[in-house]
Amino acid sequence: MSNQLIVKMVLDAWYSKIKDADKVLDMLSDEQLMHEISPGRNRGIYLLGHLTAVHDRLVPLLDLGERLYPDLDEPFLTQPDKTVANLPSASILRQEWKNTNEILAHHFNSMEPDDFFRKHNAVSVEAFEKEPHRNRLNVIISRTNHLASHVGQLILI
Amino acid sequence: MSNQLIVKMVLDAWYSKIKDADKVLDMLSDEQLMHEISPGRNRGIYLLGHLTAVHDRLVPLLDLGERLYPDLDEPFLTQPDKTVANLPSASILRQEWKNTNEILAHHFNSMEPDDFFRKHNAVSVEAFEKEPHRNRLNVIISRTNHLASHVGQLILI
Numbered sequence: 001m002s003n004q005l006i007v008k009m010v011l012d013a014w015y016s017k018i019k020d021a022d023k024v025l026d027m028l029s030d031e032q033l034m035h036e037i038s039p040g041r042n043r044g045i046y047l048l049g050h051l052t053a054v055h056d057r058l059v060p061l062l063d064l065g066e067r068l069y070p071d072l073d074e075p076f077l078t079q080p081d082k083t084v085a086n087l088p089s090a091s092i093l094r095q096e097w098k099n100t101n102e103i104l105a106h107h108f109n110s111m112e113p114d115d116f117f118r119k120h121n122a123v124s125v126e127a128f129e130k131e132p133h134r135n136r137l138n139v140i141i142s143r144t145n146h147l148a149s150h151v152g153q154l155i156l157i
Numbered sequence: 158m159s160n161q162l163i164v165k166m167v168l169d170a171w172y173s174k175i176k177d178a179d180k181v182l183d184m185l186s187d188e189q190l191m192h193e194i195s196p197g198r199n200r201g202i203y204l205l206g207h208l209t210a211v212h213d214r215l216v217p218l219l220d221l222g223e224r225l226y227p228d229l230d231e232p233f234l235t236q237p238d239k240t241v242a243n244l245p246s247a248s249i250l251r252q253e254w255k256n257t258n259e260i261l262a263h264h265f266n267s268m269e270p271d272d273f274f275r276k277h278n279a280v281s282v283e284a285f286e287k288e289p290h291r292n293r294l295n296v297i298i299s300r301t302n303h304l305a306s307h308v309g310q311l312i313l314i
Contacts (some may be wrong), residue, residue: 001274003158005289005290006158009292009294010298012295013302017302038195114158117158132162133165133166133169137166141167141170142170144302145174145301148302148303148305151309152305152310156194156195156198
């Protein structure tokens with residue numbers, strides 16, 4: 001099986017979930033994003049910031065350059081929801097979510113199929129020699145599942 | 158990149174999500190499975206039956222033989238939750254869920270890497286010639302995301 005075809009399979013799944021997420025986010029008003037997905041659980045705005053932070057972190061993790069929004073980590077990754085007083089507004093987060101995914105798409109489009117099978121930045125050269133499945137494409141598979149999981153929660157709002 | 162490595166990447170993600178699902182299901186009592194994931198939404202038992210039906214359907218879809226539990230389709234796929242009077246008990250569904258995933262694992266273990274890149278049963282020979290990404294491995298990628306989405310909901314109970 002060609003690497004090109006495999007990359008297509010994984011990226012198709014990635015873009016399909018991004019599309020699902022965008023569809024749900026477009027349906028939710030900024031006001032609705034302040035609702036919890038279930039009583040006592042995370043709010044929509046937290047999941048939006050969380051997904052944006054995780055996707056933004058993919059840029060350095062996949063060795064594609066500098067990330068744009070490191071300030072999202074503290075309120076949306078390090079701290080749980082409803083513990084940080086001043087969150088960015090929903091409209092700013094929506095824009096950052098969009099930008100982040102567009103930047104990733106731009107990188108993915110300009111990469112050769114083989115580039116996806118190179119190591120990512122959270123694995124050492126030595127470990128990668130023994131475990132070549134710890135490549136960039138594997139990170140995308142994992143983040144697609146992460147996205148699917150949170151989209152399944154966002155639709156509950 | 159070898160087909161073997163790619164199959165490993167996709168199956169690792171699959172088994173990892175099955176493990177996540179099992180962990181959540183083990184934490185939930187039969188009584189808790191009767192709770193909704195969010196007010197007015199699906200109950201845990203519906204998601205358990207739904208996931209079992211979808212995974213059971215993988216057996217014929219991937220051309221691995223006959224499925225075991227076609228009776229799950231009506232209450233857990235065709236009909237929405239809370240419209241079917243007599244559902245199987247949680248303990249029966251838990252057993253069927255376990256069986257189904259064990260049968261799939263047994264098949265996956267006995268398949269050669271190249272087998273995963275053969276066509277599945279929902280695509281014609283003609284269409285598959287033009288669209289070789291519509292192979293069995295692609296279905297597993299898609300079902301892993303499906304599972305991730307519902308595990309993200311089950312943990313809300």
